[in-house]
Amino acid sequence: MNNAERRIIICAGTGCVANGSLKVYEEFKRILGEKNIPVTLEFKKEEHNHDGIRISKSGCQGFCQMGPLVTIMPQEILYTKVKPEDVNEIIDTTIIGAGIVDRLLYVEPATKKHCTGPNDIPFYQRQSRTVLKECGFIDPESIDEYMSHGGYEQANRAFTKLSAKDICDEISFSGLRGRGGGGFPTGKKWELTRVQPGPKKYVICNGDEGDPGAFMDRSVMEGNPHSVIEGVIIACKAIGADQSYIYVRAEYPLAVQRMRKAVQDAYERGILGKGVFGTVNKIDCEVMEGAGAFVCGEETALIASITGKRGMPSPKPPFPAQKGLWDKPTVINNVETLATVPLIMKNGAAAFKKIGTEKSPGTKTFALTGHVSNTGLIEVPFGATLREVVHNIGGGVTDDKGNITPEGFKAVQIGGPSGGCLTKEHLDLSLDFDSLRSVGAMVGSGGLVVMNHQTCMVQIARFFMQFTQNESCGKCVLCREGTQQMLALLDDIIEGRATGETLKLLETLAWAVQKGSLCGLGKTAPNPILSTMKNFRAEYEAHVFQKRCPTRRCKALCLPVIDAAKCKGCTACVKQCPVGAITGERKMPHVIDASKCIKCGACIKVCKFNAIGI
């Protein structure tokens, strides 16, 4: 790629598309055409110096909240929140002239500094984008562009120069661990599958990212689908498979569409199919849409789903490495794991090991969301601290209105329904597989949800329990019945029926479900409860013993209060109250009798002066 190439990149990740980036793209095309400025839309391999400006759409650039994003190359100017109306000015000022449209730059909230591009935006500065490096830059729908960046060279090398054992050794040596949640060493998984006898083996790419609060797999599949396919091809060679599946969540239509196109293009170029890279080998790859079942993240359930059955897990052993899809040895890797593989092959395992921590090498993408100033997709080396992520990259914690509050940080939920909550005391904890597990959380697929002081932790625990209860496949009793009962106990706490016994019972049950469930879904389902009970014990106790919700989020525990200054004494609430708890004279402020009130909230709804609140 010629660095001097003039180029306008419009982010077309899900977030920016939702904010109207495709309209911005069309507007660029239209106005450049009107001004007779030559434009190229297709990437041309042979011609580095296009005679015009290239306009392209990219995958997710990560800075979702600031979208639609427009990057102008080679100056690396990043314009944020661009609207079609702004396009004309950008063209006049930056494309024809050499100036910058100041009002479209990102302004750092703390210092009010106008940042011209990723190089001086703290959100990008402090990341190490490796797997995501080309997401948001290259055109995900152009195989030529991927190849011009050295794409498929490692797959080629794997087939023409390396033995299967060489590849397994290299990946084992790199220390790469699965990015899907469990953190199992990838090289070991491949080696176990490689040594299995038999000619038929399979590789499955797990793109069924069902964790609420996580979208990194989505971004990789949408932003750089060929890197996933290259990882799949290398895995096929490493274990001796000739058939692969890429299982993508149906809720991600754009990812499905881009993966399908990428696979089709790879077939057309002879990268997939018969005689790959001039060898006698054959690699087939099929994209399959998931149908909405979180439990399919579990290897054995995913296999059942590919064969057209209900996605129910089966006991391990036998492991998929021994007996997987159609009883043949099978490797299942997560999207991000596979996208990392070509990079390890390219730069060498030794280079990979230099980043991250000793036992968790490399980088990890996280979906940073919740009450934080900069939400979006980030990538940091393992070993980065929560403080760096939340305060430096995330730009600080916000209150419910979106303003930054220095003291607002309450907790971070990490790893989705399998993970746990971290608190202030964990702010300097190293983010890696082992240290997170030691405090009862886990990397999971990498959702990082920041929560401020206005969040009720019991409600958060209930939220995750509701999710796992819904998603439990029902095969084993402890998970099926246990999650249901834990949910009921949490409801008791939230609705004010709980006693000290409830808390004890909840802990015992959580322990039992953790020990006795068949698969990862059940085994990790109690994590959000156990970690919130451990870290926010006082909040649980306030709900149970004082019948009070400290954040005033649990309606049943919050007595409505009449603001005497706002109350006009219209008596609307008196007429509405089903139990006659509200009294007062007409045209005078009313009061609520706490002993009679059933906390139904009817008075709040009926008050025209917003005088009643909880």
Added chain:
Amino acid sequence: MSKVKNTEIPKFKKVCEILARYNNDSSKLIPILQAVQDEYRYLPEEIMTFIATSVKIPPASVYGVATFYAHFSLEPKGKYIVKLCDGTACHVKNSIPILEAIRENLNLNEKTKTTPDMLFTVETVSCLGACGLAPVVVINDDVHGQMTPEKALALLEDIKRKESVQ
């Protein structure tokens, strides 16, 4: 004498095409059901039975798969499918009041998800992966980010207005 119109025939013709595309292979049951659902917007019972016979598995197995996965619907859905994301990010940014406002406006609840005029179906999804824009509402394929109850109701009103004109 007028001919008896058999409305069932074109119905099954489409299914036969889909089944042929997947070689009546029972391991392709999920893609088959997805294709059928794309066609009819839900999985009609007689079609599920027809598929079972065609791919040579018991109807109970087809029904079992159709009820297991959240993506499949056994009931007809409205013209506009309003999906409220209730993933963690959306949840902590107050997605529930939006759901309540939408349901109240359309007179729906947890059990009744589709309006009697078949215009709207309201459902929640666990995560749409657009967490940076939380809270998110998706109407058919259009993603609407940073929602509030007021903005969501305005979207519904727009649709209603558009529909009443047509």
